[in-house]
Amino acid sequence: MSQWSQVQQLEIKFLEQVDQFYDDNFPMEIRHLLAQWIESQDWEAAANNEAMAMILLQNLIIQVDDQLDRVSQEKNLLLIHNLKRVRKLLQGKYHGNPMHIAVIISNCLREERRILAAASMPVQGPLEKSLQNSVVSERQRNVEHKVSAIKNSAQMTDQDVKYLEDLQEEFDFRYKTIQSLEQNDKNSTLIKQEMLALQSMLNSLDYKRKEVLSKIGRVIHEIDMLMSNMLTEELLDWKRRQQIACIGGPLHGGLDQLQNCFTLLAESLFQVRRQLEKLDELLTRLTYDGDPIPVQRPQLLEKVNFLLYNLFRNSFVVERQPCMPTHPQRPMVLKTLIQFTVKLRLLIKLPELNYQIRVKATIDKNVSTVSNRRFVLCGTHVKAMNMDESANGSLSVEFRHLQPKEMKTSAGSKGNEGPHMVTEELHSISFETQVCLYGLTINLETSSLPVVMISNVSQLPNAWASIIWYNLSTNDPQNLSFFNNPPAATLSQLLEVLSWQFSSYVGRGLNSEQLNMLAEKLMGQQVSYNDYQLSWAKFCKEHLPGKSFTFWVWLEAILDLIKKHILPLWIDGYVMGFVSKEKERILLKDKTPGTFLLRFSESNLGGITFTWVDQLENGDVTFHSVEPYNKGRLAALPFADILRDYKVIMADNVPENPLKYLYPDIPKDKAFGKHYSCQPNEVSKPSDGGGKGYVPSVFIPVSKILNDCTEPHSPSDLLPMSPSVYAVLREHLSPTAIETAVS
DSSP states (O other), X not given: OOHHHHHHTSOHHHXXXXXXXXXTTSOHHHHHXXXXXXXXXXXXXXXXXXXXXXXXXXXXXXXXXXXXXHHHHHTOHHHHHHHHXXXXXXXXHHTTOHHHHHHHHHHHHHHHHHHHHHHTSSSOOHHHHXXXXXXXXXXXXXXXXXXXXXXXXXXXXXXXXXXXXXXXXXXXXXXXXXXXXXXXXXXXXXXXXXXXXXHHHHHHHHHHHHHHHHHHHHHHHHHHHHIIIIIHHHHHHHHHHHHHHHTTOSOOOOHHHHHHHHHHHHHHHHHHHHHHHHHHHHHHHOOOTTOSHHHHHHHHHHHHHHHHHHHHHHHEEEEEEEEOTTOTTSTTEEETTSOXXXXXXXXXXXXXXXXXXXXXXEESTTOOOSOSOEEEEESOOEEEOBSSSSTXXXXXXXXXXXXEEEEOOTTSSOOOOOHHHHHTOOBOEEEEEEEEETTEEEEEEEEOSOBEEESSGGGHHHHHHHHHHHHHHOOOTTOTTGGGSOOOEEHHHHHHHHHHHHHXXXXXXXXXXXXXXXXXXXXSSOOOOSSOEEOHHHHHTSBOTTOSSBHHHHHHHHHHHIIIIIHHHHHTTOOOBOOOHHHHHHHHTTSOTTEEEEEEOSSSTTOEEEEEEEEOTTSOEEEEEOOOBOHHHHHHSOHHHHHHHOEEEETTSOOBOOOOEETTTEEHHHHHGGGOSSOTTOOOOGGGSSSTTOOOOOEEEEEEEOTTOSSOOOTTOEEEOOHHHHHHHHHHSOHHHHHHHHO
């Protein structure tokens, strides 16, 4: 079943989540019509490879054209209209930046997998529940409403300033007219009446000036309160959501909405600034005793400039954290001399700033790290922000060719690179720029979340564990000494993050039973883990009891095994995986003989085994577990084919496949048939064997079970024997002879 088919079967509350991240950037009708094709492409790789992204974009347009031809024949007017619109969008919006559509589709597919994993959980995880808090959503709506109200107030004040300007011009005209008269004329009754009228106008001017200054003060106060409270909280929440998304959690939307709020507030502040400048002009033309402008205007202007400085400083954010293109699902882990990408955005989108802001990237600037190692950034580390590279027109800059290079220490050698010391060292990528606009000069600085520098890819698993632990445990963006005394993590939150590792990396998260097994693995016993605190050492540094590896190394090896060798089986949900031997036997003992399940080895790194239930002649139940298959064996023979062809020799019996039903009662071929590399009895003709008349050989895994042994021998006895040869042997040799040959 395709991922999209699974999505369509979700409950309405999950479908509403899916609806939130499909928009005009990637319309849902394309996801629906091209589901199989979209899921078969590697969008993650294309998101960091421009040539590959361009090819996928062109192929996507071809697929849309094919659908357009089909619906045109069916005369489906609505779908024809929508597909033409989508085709125009793809060609116009992404032709200059094909990687952007790859990023969008990759994120959508990943978010679908996360929602599917969440739907399989009995309850929503604590982290995800906190991110979807209704109070947060209400605050988002309030911020947008208040920003809109402030913008309207600033525009209304513009009209008041215009009225004040017109009133003063009329006063100036009438006053200068009287001043131009002869002295005799000034004593006339008519002129005295005009002077009284002018005094009344001056009173009105004074009142209007005070009123305008009061309105400007209220607008400034409203902006100040909004920035100090709700907008700051909203920005911090977005940064927290970004942290969680980086370690596999829900996608962090909302930056476009924040950009709209920041931009409108900046426009309102600049509008107020112009209003204050206009009042200064009016002041030079007319002033009087008790004039409020010279008293209030300097204070208001100072406050406006202060708010603009703060608004700009908060608007400079890291939109996409540093990430190596070779490891898109392991952000913030950087390898020396390997390129990484990072994207910055200024949330104040003003046309005057396009190509006017140059951003410089540095590493560990003005930061005292706990490491003796020092790095420099090679490559293009100064670039201009612009609105042309982003599909949504945001004012941003993306560094694509930065490389960290380690500097030699004063002693002439590189820093200490112990297995945990290196992966617990945190570093910071910093960015600085300067904005010059309307007479203001504002220096801006921001930094990435802490990154881990590795010099060998073997350090990647432990480095990623550090990134997970940091971003799970703190929302401090720059605590580089975090691992001097790492805090404990709530076990329930950690298990939720571990499930995200599976949903984001291998397409299917963990259910509650699988998470319970991991909790027992971590705690050594069955526990209620809602409020249990787990230490960093227990997670990543201390060996599991009786083992030579840590919990995290064991789990990371399983992720690697799934990704490289059993991904389709895992996505289909046929690998129970995380189940203890004791629980395994409880599940199988009452099942039909030949029922089996698949679980990950607890004693071997990156191993998978299967256990089946059998019944002895006296009616007793027995269990058989095959020695775990590791990636070396699975590279030679697909796991689905192993399950199909697996044979055991029981005493003097003919070799047979004991695997009949996948737990609980799914016929084996029904579960795995579509994953077999060929039909079980298919025999190639000699001419198909690659030349010279050879019959192609196949590996058949065979185990021998003795009467006094409940466990089969190693499955490593892989006999290079074609199905046809094996059939001939069964016809002409006795079971004893075959057993002797196998032995």
